[in-house]
Amino acid sequence: MTYTVAALLGVAGAIVVDLFVLRTRLVRRVVFWATYPIIIAFQLLSNGILTGRRIVVYDPAAILGWRIAYAPVEDLLFGFAMVLLTLSVWVWLGRRGVQPEPRAGKGSVLVRRLRD
Numbered sequence: 200m201t202y203t204v205a206a207l208l209g210v211a212g213a214i215v216v217d218l219f220v221l222r223t224r225l226v227r228r229v230v231f232w233a234t235y236p237i238i239i240a241f242q243l244l245s246n247g248i249l250t251g252r253r254i255v256v257y258d259p260a261a262i263l264g265w266r267i268a269y270a271p272v273e274d275l276l277f278g279f280a281m282v283l284l285t286l287s288v289w290v291w292l293g294r295r296g297v298q299p300e301p302r303a304g305k306g307s308v309l310v311r312r313l314r315d
Contacts, residue, residue, distance in 0.1 A: 202261040206273040209280035217283055221291040225283060235282075242278045246270030 217225050225231045247268030249255045262271040 202257065202271065202273050203263055206276035206280070210276050213280040213283040213287070217287040221287050223287045223290045223294075225286055225290065231286075235279075238278070238282055239275065242275065243268045243270070246274050 214226060217223055218227075247270060249270070250257070250266075251269040257271055262273055265272040267275065
C-alpha cells in the first residue's frame with residue numbers, strides 16, 4: 200500500500216466516523232472549515248521543517264510527488280484525518296457528559312481541597 204492510498208483511506212475513514220459512526224457531522228459545519236486553515240498553516244510549517252531538513256524522508260515510489268513546503272501533499276490528507284477524528288471523538292464524548300464537572304481550575308474539587 201502506498202502512502203497516497205493510506206492517506207486517502209484515512210480521510211475516508213475519518214469522514215465515515217464523523218458522519219455515520221459518531222454522528223458529530225463536523226465536516227458539515229462552517230466553523231470547522233473556517234478554522235481549518237489555521238491548522239493547515241501550522242501543519243505546513245512543521246512538515247516543511249521536518250522534510251526540508253531531511254529529518255523525515257519519503258520514498259518517491261510511495262507518494263504522488265507533489266510537495267507543499269517540502270512535504271508531500273499526502274501529509275495534508277493525513278493531517279486532516281487526524282484532526283477530524285480527534286475533534287469528532289472530543290465532541291462525541293462531550294455530548295455524553297464524560298467529564299460533567301471541571302477537573303482543574305475554579306470550582307474543582309482538587310482546588311477546593313488545596314485551599315482548605
